[in-house]
Amino acid sequence: MENNAELSSRQINIIYLLFLNFFLLLQDPNSRQKKREAKMKLKIYIVDAFTSTRFQGNPGAVVPLTQPLDDAVMQKVATEMNLSETGFVRPLEGDGNDTWHTCSLYSLRWFTPKQEIPLCGHDTLATAHVIFHHLGHRGDKIQFQTLSGILEVGRDGDDGVMIFPSNIPxxxxxxxxxxxxxxxxxxxxxxxxxxxxxxxxxxxxxxxxxxxxxxxxxxxxxxxxxxxxxxxxxxxxxxxxxxxxxxxxxxxxxxxxxxxxxxxxxxxxxxxxxxxxxxxxxxxxxxxxxxxxxxxxxxxxxxxxxRDDGRIDLIGPSVTVLEGHLSI
CATH class of the missing domain: 3.10.310.10 (Diaminopimelate Epimerase; Chain A, domain 1)
Structure with a gap:
């Protein structure tokens, strides 16, 4: 009789656990999907560059990073955005909450929907716009470390001023x-x-x-x-x-x-x-x-x-059209 009672108790516990799991699934039918969803959320902006009028100029996506992101993931993001270029920018100086406010040197990489590219003007302008106007940078000049070397961008009123290499054909x-x-x-x-x-x-x-x-x-x-x-x-x-x-x-x-x-x-x-x-x-x-x-x-x-130093200034305004989060 004791063995039968013990078996019955175990059966009751099993039934209870099964019922509890089933009840939780009913309460949140998307729970398993949620577990598969992004473990990381990144800020993302879309900025129309070389224009002060929304839906003109060239739209570029800008993804601010606080840590390196895998190349394959960056390419997938750029393919998903399906804009001519998506830029990924990361501070190379400082840490903490004040980094974006004070950092003067950033890593910047650009991807088309197909591949990484060595130089992109409009997305550089868009990235500088985001750093100056959305991430609270306090200065008037920043530098980007890129595949084309160090690029400098300043601000002059509503315009961004990019100092780029001169590529004489x-x-x-x-x-x-x-x-x-x-x-x-x-x-x-x-x-x-x-x-x-x-x-x-x-x-x-x-x-x-x-x-x-x-x-x-x-x-x-x-x-x-x-x-x-x-x-x-x-x-x-x-x-x-x-x-x-x-x-x-x-x-x-x-x-x-x-x-x-x-x-x-x-x-x-x-x-x-x-x-x-x-x-x-x-x-x-x-x-x-x-x-x-x-x-x-x-x-x-x-x-x-x-310019006199063998480089050129590219000058133009930008305007933000989207600010949100990207799930990775």
């Missing part, structure tokens, strides 16, 4: 002309070309359209992105800048930028492209201060100032 060799002729053909769709140059540092092709062409011709241009990508493997060129001279009222030069090899058919406003455009057109127009308009569906404005 060179004319194509005969071999390069032959190899890249189809890229030029599909990028310009029959428009007359004055000159083609290349920045080997950035792997950008710079096409100067004939001066008979206008802003309207450039805006109406419809490149064949699939044909561009098929005609070249991306070993020498990963982006194509098409430009035409303006009348200086107020724009000196108009441009568009195409990068199907990076998974970005057309970038709305490309800071890095202006490190190529700036020195080329400064020499052509014999002036050190230029005002560029990158055309396209959104479009934006970039002021370029040629």
């Amino acid at each position: 060179t004319p194509l060799t005969e071999a390069e002309q032959k190899e890249l002729s189809q890229v030029v053909k599909w990028a310009t769709s029959g428009l007359k070309v004055h000159q083609v140059l290349i920045s080997h540092t950035l792997k950008y092709l710079l096409i100067h359209l004939d001066d008979s062409h206008t802003r309207s011709d450039l805006e109406s241009l419809k490149p064949d992105f699939g044909a561009m990508e098929r005609s070249h493997d991306g070993s020498k060129v990963k982006g194509v800048i098409v430009s035409v001279v303006g009348d200086g009222d107020p724009y000196h030069v108009f441009s568009r930028f195409f990068a199907p090899w990076y998974g970005v058919n057309e970038d709305p406003v490309t800071g890095s492209a202006h490190t190529v455009l700036g020195p080329y057109w400064a020499e052509k127009l014999a002036r050190e201060d230029l005002y560029f308009r990158q055309c396209g569906r959104r479009g934006g404005d970039v002021k370029v100032r040629i």
